[in-house]
Amino acid sequence: MTNAAPPRKSPEKPWRTEGAPEEPPKPPSGGRRVPGGWWGLILASLVVFLIALLVLSFFNEGDEPTISYTEFSKQVDDGNVSKIYAKGDAIQGQLRKGRDNPEGDGTYTKFRTERPTFADDRLWDELTENDVTVTAEPVVKQRSLLANLLISLAPMILLVAVWVFIARRMRSGGLGGAGGMLGRKAPPKPVELEPGQERTTFEDVAGIDEVAGELSDVVDFLSNPDAYRRMGAKMPRGVLLSGPPGTGKTLLARAVAGEAGVPFFSASASEFIEMIVGVGASRVRELFAEARKVAPSIIFIDEIDTIGRARGGGSAMGGHDEREQTLNQILTEMDGFSGSEGVIVLAATNRADILDPALTRPGRFDRIVSVSPPDRGGREAILAIHTREIPLAPDVDLAQVARTTPGMTGAELANLANEAALLAVKRGQEQVTRSDLSEALEKVQLGAERSLVMPEEERRRTAYHESGHALLGMLQPGADPVRKITIVPRGRALGVTLSTPDADRYAYTEEYLRGRIIGALGGMAAEHVVYDMITTGSENDLEQVTIIVRGMVARWGMSERVGRMSALPGDAQQAYGLSAAPQTLDAIDHEMRRVVDECYEEACRKLRDHRGQLDDLAQALLENETLDEADAYRIAGVTRLTKDAEG
Numbered sequence: 001m002t003n004a005a006p007p008r009k010s011p012e013k014p015w016r017t018e019g020a021p022e023e024p025p026k027p028p029s030g031g032r033r034v035p036g037g038w039w040g041l042i043l044a045s046l047v048v049f050l051i052a053l054l055v056l057s058f059f060n061e062g063d064e065p066t067i068s069y070t071e072f073s074k075q076v077d078d079g080n081v082s083k084i085y086a087k088g089d090a091i092q093g094q095l096r097k098g099r100d101n102p103e104g105d106g107t108y109t110k111f112r113t114e115r116p117t118f119a120d121d122r123l124w125d126e127l128t129e130n131d132v133t134v135t136a137e138p139v140v141k142q143r144s145l146l147a148n149l150l151i152s153l154a155p156m157i158l159l160v161a162v163w164v165f166i167a168r169r170m171r172s173g174g175l176g177g178a179g180g181m182l183g184r185k186a187p188p189k190p191v192e193l194e195p196g197q198e199r200t201t202f203e204d205v206a207g208i209d210e211v212a213g214e215l216s217d218v219v220d221f222l223s224n225p226d227a228y229r230r231m232g233a234k235m236p237r238g239v240l241l242s243g244p245p246g247t248g249k250t251l252l253a254r255a256v257a258g259e260a261g262v263p264f265f266s267a268s269a270s271e272f273i274e275m276i277v278g279v280g281a282s283r284v285r286e287l288f289a290e291a292r293k294v295a296p297s298i299i300f301i302d303e304i305d306t307i308g309r310a311r312g313g314g315s316a317m318g319g320h321d322e323r324e325q326t327l328n329q330i331l332t333e334m335d336g337f338s339g340s341e342g343v344i345v346l347a348a349t350n351r352a353d354i355l356d357p358a359l360t361r362p363g364r365f366d367r368i369v370s371v372s373p374p375d376r377g378g379r380e381a382i383l384a385i386h387t388r389e390i391p392l393a394p395d396v397d398l399a400q401v402a403r404t405t406p407g408m409t410g411a412e413l414a415n416l417a418n419e420a421a422l423l424a425v426k427r428g429q430e431q432v433t434r435s436d437l438s439e440a441l442e443k444v445q446l447g448a449e450r451s452l453v454m455p456e457e458e459r460r461r462t463a464y465h466e467s468g469h470a471l472l473g474m475l476q477p478g479a480d481p482v483r484k485i486t487i488v489p490r491g492r493a494l495g496v497t498l499s500t501p502d503a504d505r506y507a508y509t510e511e512y513l514r515g516r517i518i519g520a521l522g523g524m525a526a527e528h529v530v531y532d533m534i535t536t537g538s539e540n541d542l543e544q545v546t547i548i549v550r551g552m553v554a555r556w557g558m559s560e561r562v563g564r565m566s567a568l569p570g571d572a573q574q575a576y577g578l579s580a581a582p583q584t585l586d587a588i589d590h591e592m593r594r595v596v597d598e599c600y601e602e603a604c605r606k607l608r609d610h611r612g613q614l615d616d617l618a619q620a621l622l623e624n625e626t627l628d629e630a631d632a633y634r635i636a637g638v639t640r641l642t643k644d645a646e647g
């Protein structure tokens with residue numbers, strides 16, 4: 001499906017309260033790797049600095065020892081000192097010839113010392129009495145004219161050198177000049193397609209058939225460019241694959257190349273960005289040149305949003321100019337295609353909404369293909385692909401696994417299959433069984449178990465916290481069924497309650513969203529109702545609540561007072577610098593608080609009304625640690641409200 005209109009919301013991840021660890025947040029784009037060139041520059045400056053130091057020390061021979069003021073005083077009294085330089089209280093001096101080895105430890109002829117400010121001596125008189133030549137100022141030894149010149153000019157020379165250096169890089173695009181010194185990376189290498197080698201095809205991609213279909217004419221063109229050329233037909237130059245992480249965008253691009261049997265060049269946009277302006281652009285140039293040499297071919301650029309985000313938006317580090325130059329170079333290269341050259345650029349992003357409109361203009365990435373997480377059938381097919389090489393026990397039902405994994409992406413499913421296989425190996429089995437799969441699923445969904453000995457008191461409180469989530473989830477009409485409750489610490493969480501929908505969900509009602517807020521507040525409410533106190537254990541819950549309520553009030557028009565508009569920016573608007581008026585922000589704040597307060601009150605009230613069931617659940621959790629769906633509903637005495645829509 002080519003999406004001109006905003007895409008429907010894709011099915012959401014199963015939600016969990018006290019969520020197990022999410023993927024670690026990616027660092028802000030733009031600066032995601034330490035640019036090699038920058039290090040080179042630092043190294044160069046260091047070398048220059050060292051040389052300067054060497055030159056200096058050459059002119060500044062001999063380090064005088066520092067002696068105590070007492071000794072100095074004595075030397076003066078003994079008439080050993082011939083002359084001194086003084087600046088403030090710092091004194092440098094020289095001994096008379098032949099008097100250089102006065103008593104014991106010293107073999108110095110020159111020295112320095114510091115006169116204590118409180119020294120209440122008659123230094124001047126002593127000096128004159130003993131015939132010492134006194135010179136005030138330059139404490140620093142007189143240097144030759146040349147050395148002085150060098151020192152004063154050194155920073156200037158350094159600056160100019162750096163400037164010339166950067167300018168050269170810019171002009172030569174990093175190809176000539178001192179390029180080698182900066183450890184420039186080799187241009188991206190194509191993935192060779194040797195006859196014997198197994199190549200990725202559409203067979204390896206499942207669950208996104210309509211997307212593969214959309215790309216089939218690209219394959220057609222690549223495998224037979226002459227036919228298109230004769231007809232004078234123009235192919236799209238760029239196709240943008242847009243979708244959440246792990247949905248198989250890279251896999252698809254590879255499959256297109258594999259199907260057509262053409263070379264595949266892949267690069268991640270963040271690799272282009274260097275601190276030094278011009279390097280990214282030159283890398284782009286090289287990449288396209290390579291691809292043209294062996295055309296027809298495919299260039300795949302991952303994370304295109306790193307360089308392709310709309311201008312004027314909040315710029316990340318990594319240099320605005322560099323990003324813009326790299327982007328411009330890509331656009332220029334794409335404009336440069338005559339369309340029949342046979343180089344097609346596929347790019348991937350999970351943030352199509354923030355892309356610079358220049359990228360999606362006709363003749364560039366004018367075809368946007370959105371890749372969504374797979375539906376139930378798709379999940380089953382993906383599981384089948386990733387268990388092709390895994391011996392499955394007869395009790396394994398992939399359709400059933402697919403039913404219990406709404407929202408999971410291809411990458412997550414691949415991971416699930418692998419985890420199950422690992423478990424089977426660990427247990428010394430010949431085949432992967434149903435129970436391996438369900439345990440692997442638990443691990444993937446809830447996070448890995450942690451062996452953590454919890455004080456009894458805290459275990460109890462956790463049991464009530466999770467029971468609060470679970471009971472409210474079960475009581476809420478239309479809420480996602482509770483699948484699992486556990487007080488075994490997992491990931492960063494002390495306990496987890498997992499709810500997943502029966503069927504894939506695409507849009508949400510206000511009632512459902514309120515239900516989710518109430519459920520998410522259930523943990524805190526239970527602690528409040530049972531212990532009359534709250535703990536820090538609800539941080540993650542509150543984050544979820546905030547995200548949902550912000551959406552309801554400021555983006556989905558569910559508050560009368562704020563009105564039917566997207567008042568708070570989504571990223572697209574942020575990129576264009578739109579933001580709400582102060583009064584609107586006030587109203588949003590007020591409304592968000594109101595909704596959350598209402599939900600919290602309702603959560604507490606419901607838990608008080610159903611205190612018996614709450615106690616039963618908590619007790620069962622303390623005894624069993626983990627409850628599955630059937631147990632949970634039975635113990636709470638709640639009838640399952642939703643029907644299994646898909647199975």
Ligand SMILES: Nc1ncnc2c1ncn2[C@@H]1O[C@H](COP(=O)(O)OP(=O)(O)OP(=O)(O)O)[C@@H](O)[C@H]1O
Nearest residue numbers: 204205206245246247248249250251382410411414
């Ligand atoms: N539709 C699918 N069919 C089969 N396998 C899939 C599918 N989607 C993902 N996978 C599996 O997940 C892996 C990771 O997917 P891939 O790297 O292509 O995702 P992506 O969308 O490019 O992710 P990202 O945005 O993080 O780069 C693939 O190598 C493949 O094993």
Ligand SMILES: [Zn+2]
Nearest residue numbers: 017018523541
């Ligand atoms: Zn919680």
